[in-house]
Amino acid sequence: xxxxxxxSKYALRALAELARRYNQGPVLxxxxxxxxxxxxxxxxxxxLELRNQGILGSKKGKGGGYFLxxxxxxxxxxxxxxxxxxxxxxxxxxxxTAYRTCEECNDEATCGIREVMQDVRDATTKILDxxxxxxxxxxxxxxxxxxxxxxxxxx
Amino acid sequence: xxxxxxxSKYALRALAELARRYNQGPVLxxxxxxxxxxxxxxxxxxxLELRNQGILGSKKGKGGGYFLxxxxxxxxxxxxxxxxxxxxxxxxxxxxTAYRTCEECNDEATCGIREVMQDVRDATTKILDxxxxxxxxxxxxxxxxxxxxxxxxxx
DNA sequence: ATCTAGTCTATCTACTGGATAGACTATTAA
DNA sequence: TTAATAGTCTATCCAGTAGATAGACTAGAT
Numbered sequence: 001x002x003x004x005x006x007x008s009k010y011a012l013r014a015l016a017e018l019a020r021r022y023n024q025g026p027v028l029x030x031x032x033x034x035x036x037x038x039x040x041x042x043x044x045x046x047x048l049e050l051r052n053q054g055i056l057g058s059k060k061g062k063g064g065g066y067f068l069x070x071x072x073x074x075x076x077x078x079x080x081x082x083x084x085x086x087x088x089x090x091x092x093x094x095x096x097t098a099y100r101t102c103e104e105c106n107d108e109a110t111c112g113i114r115e116v117m118q119d120v121r122d123a124t125t126k127i128l129d130x131x132x133x134x135x136x137x138x139x140x141x142x143x144x145x146x147x148x149x150x151x152x153x154x155x
Numbered sequence: 156x157x158x159x160x161x162x163s164k165y166a167l168r169a170l171a172e173l174a175r176r177y178n179q180g181p182v183l184x185x186x187x188x189x190x191x192x193x194x195x196x197x198x199x200x201x202x203l204e205l206r207n208q209g210i211l212g213s214k215k216g217k218g219g220g221y222f223l224x225x226x227x228x229x230x231x232x233x234x235x236x237x238x239x240x241x242x243x244x245x246x247x248x249x250x251x252t253a254y255r256t257c258e259e260c261n262d263e264a265t266c267g268i269r270e271v272m273q274d275v276r277d278a279t280t281k282i283l284d285x286x287x288x289x290x291x292x293x294x295x296x297x298x299x300x301x302x303x304x305x306x307x308x309x310x
Numbered sequence: 311a312t313c314t315a316g317t318c319t320a321t322c323t324a325c326t327g328g329a330t331a332g333a334c335t336a337t338t339a340a
Numbered sequence: 341t342t343a344a345t346a347g348t349c350t351a352t353c354c355a356g357t358a359g360a361t362a363g364a365c366t367a368g369a370t
Contacts, residue, residue: 006327006328007328039328045329059337060335060338061336061338061339062337062339063338064336064338
């Protein structure tokens, strides 16, 4: 089913990098592309979209580049994914941000599928809307520490 | 993002109908198609696939048709969706049933995105693998009752 | 035997995800 | 003020998939 597109995944990685370097000035597309192994031209489109959505800011000319428009704790993963992949809901009829009726549903009010899908939506938005870029970086730090405590004894 | 395809949605509706008529003999594709407003030829493919996966049984010839291979409480929504749409995981690198490494991930063990997506996967599989067809029908009954208790006073 | 109904293969169209090319424009440092 | 730099935008492109349809084939019931 694979709900997250490559686009969003690339975006998350690029934004994580920008969050790590928050307040250290603009970062070049070329640099992000190289460090995160993201096709440069594709990344351009992604960053542009994120800028239009108010998540990123940019600066042109020499010394320019992209930077977070807000603090890393003020940007949620849910917001990022919604910006690029649209609504988080598994089916249109349970979307909060882009509701659309199922044309063939005999009666939406008593549809069991819908109720279950609503639960799924609630569960995923709860996670993704709570989790900020800052939270995600914190997770990475913890994972890093954990790995260092459990070294792999191999040559 | 819309994780559930029409195929799965059609399947859920058809299976709900078959669950409602469990132990009442085979049901014709044509009848399922008509009652649930599902394109007949498309439904054929879906039912065939579900049969190959051991979720449905079929009987040929006059008086034939499709029927549930197991009891409605023994078939989970997760199983159905997996059969038609593949793994429930939002990204391949957190799938239990079809793990695939992210080719460009610098270090999967410390990937924050991955950890969050794991949480999302856990949350959705918890719901979908717990919920059986029987549970879903029960939900519909409850919704029905609820509606009858809150009548709409309109002409 | 023959009718009925499921099975299977092939095919089609439209759409979308992922990606690339290249011209254009704004900024800034020299 | 101009050359270099770096972001912006539009146009495409290709492959794969979703959704759907057609028709021949096969097994079973009566």
